[in-house]
Each structure stands twice: as structure tokens, then as C-alpha cells.
Amino acid sequence: MAETSRISLLTMSENATFLAEDDEAGRRIIIRVHRPDYHCREEIESELAWIDDLRTTARINTPAPVMTTTGSPVLSISAGGQSLYVVAFEHVVGSEPDIGDDLPQWFERLGAMNATLHEHSRRW
Known part of the structure; x- marks a missing residue:
């Protein structure tokens, strides 16, 4: 995503979920910021492995995690003195x-x- 991408809050519940929009590239992604000290990195990676397996073997149309530049889907950041895990997903068009x-x-x-x-x- 470009530095000029717009980021807006979608929902604040167990996690904070944002929509990032890059008009120049025509790309939208969903960013999930995990609640601090709720799940460890390994638990998040396990959930993402299950999502990947659902996508490939069960043919469930769930959004794909976006890999970071390090090749991992989980990014660790520090904000406000807290360590947070962040995961991005491809945006899937749909509605309830x-x-x-x-x-x-x-x-x-x-x-x-x-x-x-x-x-x-x-x-x-």
C-alpha cells in the first residue's frame, strides 16, 4: 500500500479493524490490529494456517492473508508503549x-x- 493510502476504521470490537484504500493501485485491504495480550503470535499464525487450508482444501471463499515484506502474514508493531500484532487480508466484495x-x-x-x-x- 502507498503512503498516500486512506485508512478508515471499520469496527472496534475484540480487535480494531481498518480498511486501507490505495486509489492509485486500485487496491483495498483489511487490516486487523489484535487486542494486546489476548493471543500470542503462534495462535494468530495457527488461525491463519487454518484459513489458508480452508481456502485450498474446503473451497471456502475467505479473504487471503497478505504477506509482509518478511514473508510472514503477522507483523509485530509497537504503539503507545504496547506490542501489537497486525494482520492484513485481501478485501472481498460482499454484503450481509x-x-x-x-x-x-x-x-x-x-x-x-x-x-x-x-x-x-x-x-x-
């Missing part, structure tokens, strides 16, 4: 269903995806 949508269709898709995740976690 609206109230007026055909919700049973969405629940069927959600149930099928949930079953795939359960089956994958048992094998993994």
Missing part, C-alpha cells in the same frame, strides 16, 4: 443480507457453510 431478502435462502447457505467448517475442523 437485507431484512427484505429471501432469508431462508441465506440460512440454507449459512448452514451448508457451517457444516463444511465443522467437517473441515474435525479432519484438520
Whole structure:
């Protein structure tokens, strides 16, 4: 991402999640700043390995982690005297269903995806 990229807060919950937009390159990424002292680096890397396996073996369309210049998906930074882990993901276009949508269709898709995740976690 370029130094001129715009960064905006998407949500603040367990983690702080941001959208970074580089208009020049036409690229958007999602940046997740992990809550301090909640998960260690190895736990985050394990989650990312599971996401990678879901993408390749279970064909779950989940955003791909973005590798840092060191080849790792996890970046360690210091801010305000705290050590933080940061992970970036490719942006995937999508939206949640609206109230007026055909919700049973969405629940069927959600149930099928949930079953795939359960089956994958048992094998993994």
C-alpha cells in the first residue's frame, strides 16, 4: 500500500479493524490490529494456517492473508508503549443480507457453510 493510502476504521470490537484504500493501485485491504495480550503470535499464525487450508482444501471463499515484506502474514508493531500484532487480508466484495431478502435462502447457505467448517475442523 502507498503512503498516500486512506485508512478508515471499520469496527472496534475484540480487535480494531481498518480498511486501507490505495486509489492509485486500485487496491483495498483489511487490516486487523489484535487486542494486546489476548493471543500470542503462534495462535494468530495457527488461525491463519487454518484459513489458508480452508481456502485450498474446503473451497471456502475467505479473504487471503497478505504477506509482509518478511514473508510472514503477522507483523509485530509497537504503539503507545504496547506490542501489537497486525494482520492484513485481501478485501472481498460482499454484503450481509437485507431484512427484505429471501432469508431462508441465506440460512440454507449459512448452514451448508457451517457444516463444511465443522467437517473441515474435525479432519484438520
